[in-house]
Amino acid sequence: MSDNLHRGPIQELKKDTIAAISTPFGESGIGIVRVSGELAEPIAKRIFKPKKDIKEYKSHQFYYGEIIDPNTNRMLDEVLIVIMRSPKTYTREDILEIHCHGGHLVLQKVLELVIKEGARLAEPGEFTKRAFLSGRIDLTQAEAVIDLIKAKTELGLNIASQQLRGLLKTELISLKERLVEHLSFIEASIDFPEEDIELPKLDEMKKDFLDILKRLDDLISSYHEGRIFKEGVSCAIVGKPNVGKSSLLNVLLKEDRAIVTPIPGTTRDTIEEVLNIFGIPVRLIDTAGLRKPKDSIEEEGIKRAKRKVSDADLILLIIDGSREIDENDLDIFNETRGKKKVIVINKKDLPMKVNLDDLKRRFEGESIVLISALKNWAIDELKEKIYNILVGKDIRIRADHLMIANLRHKISLERAKENIGNAVNCIETGLSLEFIAFEIRQALEALGEMVGETTTDEVLNRIFEQFCIGK
Numbered sequence: 001m002s003d004n005l006h007r008g009p010i011q012e013l014k015k016d017t018i019a020a021i022s023t024p025f026g027e028s029g030i031g032i033v034r035v036s037g038e039l040a041e042p043i044a045k046r047i048f049k050p051k052k053d054i055k056e057y058k059s060h061q062f063y064y065g066e067i068i069d070p071n072t073n074r075m076l077d078e079v080l081i082v083i084m085r086s087p088k089t090y091t092r093e094d095i096l097e098i099h100c101h102g103g104h105l106v107l108q109k110v111l112e113l114v115i116k117e118g119a120r121l122a123e124p125g126e127f128t129k130r131a132f133l134s135g136r137i138d139l140t141q142a143e144a145v146i147d148l149i150k151a152k153t154e155l156g157l158n159i160a161s162q163q164l165r166g167l168l169k170t171e172l173i174s175l176k177e178r179l180v181e182h183l184s185f186i187e188a189s190i191d192f193p194e195e196d197i198e199l200p201k202l203d204e205m206k207k208d209f210l211d212i213l214k215r216l217d218d219l220i221s222s223y224h225e226g227r228i229f230k231e232g233v234s235c236a237i238v239g240k241p242n243v244g245k246s247s248l249l250n251v252l253l254k255e256d257r258a259i260v261t262p263i264p265g266t267t268r269d270t271i272e273e274v275l276n277i278f279g280i281p282v283r284l285i286d287t288a289g290l291r292k293p294k295d296s297i298e299e300e301g302i303k304r305a306k307r308k309v310s311d312a313d314l315i316l317l318i319i320d321g322s323r324e325i326d327e328n329d330l331d332i333f334n335e336t337r338g339k340k341k342v343i344v345i346n347k348k349d350l351p352m353k354v355n356l357d358d359l360k361r362r363f364e365g366e367s368i369v370l371i372s373a374l375k376n377w378a379i380d381e382l383k384e385k386i387y388n389i390l391v392g393k394d395i396r397i398r399a400d401h402l403m404i405a406n407l408r409h410k411i412s413l414e415r416a417k418e419n420i421g422n423a424v425n426c427i428e429t430g431l432s433l434e435f436i437a438f439e440i441r442q443a444l445e446a447l448g449e450m451v452g453e454t455t456t457d458e459v460l461n462r463i464f465e466q467f468c469i470g471k
Ligand code: GDP
Pocket: 239, 240, 241, 242, 243, 244, 245, 246, 247, 248, 346, 347, 348, 349, 350, 371, 372, 373, 374, 375
């Protein structure tokens, strides 16, 4: 086992005091500089001048006054501050929050002053990391904080908040307790064979293992949906000119636009359009370039559009039902072969030139829906089809359904499952108790990793790097 393995909450925290602007960049009504650590209160006392004399600051109470640079006596802002004393705080350390006016320059100046007075700039996610290291939350809860911030639909938010409230943690702890009980029983009978210890009842143990396996399996299989609800999917609307692509896009966006923020790392200056299809964030891919090239520049554009289509998780292929199907429709269909798709026959309000039986034969096995983008007909039916194709079943996911949405969790659960499966095999093939104990220990290690009891620094760093600074 490597030396940098983190086992359980670390009590001796890093002693330096961290600070950051905790509100988004830009202008706003208020902006908050957050400070955590032993210097939080001393710094407050040095730079804050209350309007009324205060003998002693109460914890968790707002005070009104000014931030003044003690070196120059310059007033930086009129603020509200709150000191929250350890341990009832986010990080379990002393916390100071300075609620300034929201201009970025003001916040920057106040942050610089706090740093001049002895704090250091926090790393991304460091406040939450301290909450984890102090044992206030487990790793699944820390990860839920990121997901909560990044959630795009209400269902995504639900999965994250459920995880933040510790539902996943509770489930894991209960599974772990059951395993620990078996393990201690086995170990006792291995260690003290001469004592009169009742031998473990292997058939009962096997029954319990099978039940644990079922729980693990349920969680693992929820990853497929969980990931879709959390990350969303990309979707390309394709079809030849004038079939109604933009019309459909507008209808969908009018009703189901998801709330989104620009995705970091993308160079686009526009915000991506995201639909909310029964809780699934569906990112629309811009395929404006997907028409016949006039010149080499356009050809490059088309190549790029084609690549985007082939990367898409889902295709909506639009066909104009008031016209006969032609080579162009079939070319585009061939272009999207093997991809998850819904074939949308548009302009149902006009006399249909396409024959449904013929379509079903041509597009065998594909999901087909007739709509009118103009009249807003059968749009719900289209959304149902999209949902069913993505989730793979037509049950709506309930908000209280326990789901995982994190690859790290899935991998840990799969390891635990493998070990418990092996333990069942050991029982069935009559192997000695030592073998069963080994498998249980491995499974416990995997589950411990998931909640962060046994996690390498490298994994921790990777997790907290995904946060923004100030969280
Ligand atoms: P795009 O080129 O595929 O984006 O097609 P548009 O959305 O621009 O639509 C082309 C034309 O078809 C426009 O005149 C639309 O008003 C019309 N159109 C789109 N959807 C329908 C529909 O469901 N019924 C009818 N009758 N016309 C439609």
